[in-house]
Amino acid sequence: MPPDIPPVEERAGDGTPGYEGGGAGAEPVAPGPPLVLQPTFPIRTARLLLRPLTAADTDDLLEYRSLPEVCRYVPFLPMDRAAVAQKLEHVWARTEITGEGQGVILGVQVVETGRLVGDVNLFLHSREHRSAEVGWVLSPHHSGHGYATEAAHAILHLAFDDLKVHRVTARVDARNLASIRLAQRLGMRQEALLLQNEWFKGGWSDEIDFALLESEWATQHREPAATP
Ligand SMILES: CC(C)(COP(=O)(O)OP(=O)(O)OC[C@H]1O[C@@H](n2cnc3c(N)ncnc32)[C@H](O)[C@@H]1OP(=O)(O)O)[C@@H](O)C(=O)NCCC(=O)NCCS
Numbered sequence: 001m002p003p004d005i006p007p008v009e010e011r012a013g014d015g016t017p018g019y020e021g022g023g024a025g026a027e028p029v030a031p032g033p034p035l036v037l038q039p040t041f042p043i044r045t046a047r048l049l050l051r052p053l054t055a056a057d058t059d060d061l062l063e064y065r066s067l068p069e070v071c072r073y074v075p076f077l078p079m080d081r082a083a084v085a086q087k088l089e090h091v092w093a094r095t096e097i098t099g100e101g102q103g104v105i106l107g108v109q110v111v112e113t114g115r116l117v118g119d120v121n122l123f124l125h126s127r128e129h130r131s132a133e134v135g136w137v138l139s140p141h142h143s144g145h146g147y148a149t150e151a152a153h154a155i156l157h158l159a160f161d162d163l164k165v166h167r168v169t170a171r172v173d174a175r176n177l178a179s180i181r182l183a184q185r186l187g188m189r190q191e192a193l194l195l196q197n198e199w200f201k202g203g204w205s206d207e208i209d210f211a212l213l214e215s216e217w218a219t220q221h222r223e224p225a226a227t228p
Helices: 053-067 081-089 147-163 177-185 214-220
Strands: 048-052 103-110 116-126 131-138 167-173 187-200 203-213
Touching: 048 147, 053 081, 053 116, 053 131, 053 187, 103 147, 116 147, 131 147, 147 177, 147 214, 167 177, 177 203, 203 214
Parallel strands: 131 167
Antiparallel strands: 048 103, 103 116, 116 131, 167 203, 187 203
């Protein structure tokens, strides 16, 4: 289960030469503008800056990504300095999405303190279906202030309003109650409960799938009609 951004070659459904999907005679790719994300950084929210991670973030990243409690329901293991450096150099170095199978991870920095407190990610699953997935990780030292919600809301904004996807999903371990509450706060809709669908860290785990459609996002964020 995300959040983490595996290298392209580890993901199913991408990189298949000539694959466009769709049946014979069907429109092969859902219509819409090109799926490209090239944000201007930093992205500012009420209390946060979202921006690419750099080597200068290593200590802050280690402070939470090295903790077993943070890694309990996510695919990655507690990281050491070498693992963080390797990620920063490769998978986390991407700052734009120009094609299927690509993702970005953004550091979440509190404006007031300058501290990096977490990271959020966005992954473009399918060009054909205009679908993406989001994920979030927050330092337990900074939880309970709504920072993860604020950052995840900004990443949904990037997904729908900039990348222009049709559908965004979030996959959450059914035991991860804080993450479930976060998805609900974001207005994401629970679509599925998959029982024992993954052998995960030594046991079968249940997964809850959340989703949000472009149309639902637009409804949630529609400006109130101007009153005469
Ligand atoms: C999932 C995770 C990001 C949630 O962190 P969090 O601190 O609960 O989330 P937020 O920063 O949005 O804070 C929300 C909490 O602060 C409270 N809060 C306080 N001020 C708030 C504000 N201004 N806005 C929103 N919530 C606020 C909320 O009520 C909520 O508390 P509750 O869940 O007890 O009701 C965090 O537990 C985590 O990183 N876990 C480990 C990694 C992980 O499992 N990631 C998810 C994989 S799918």
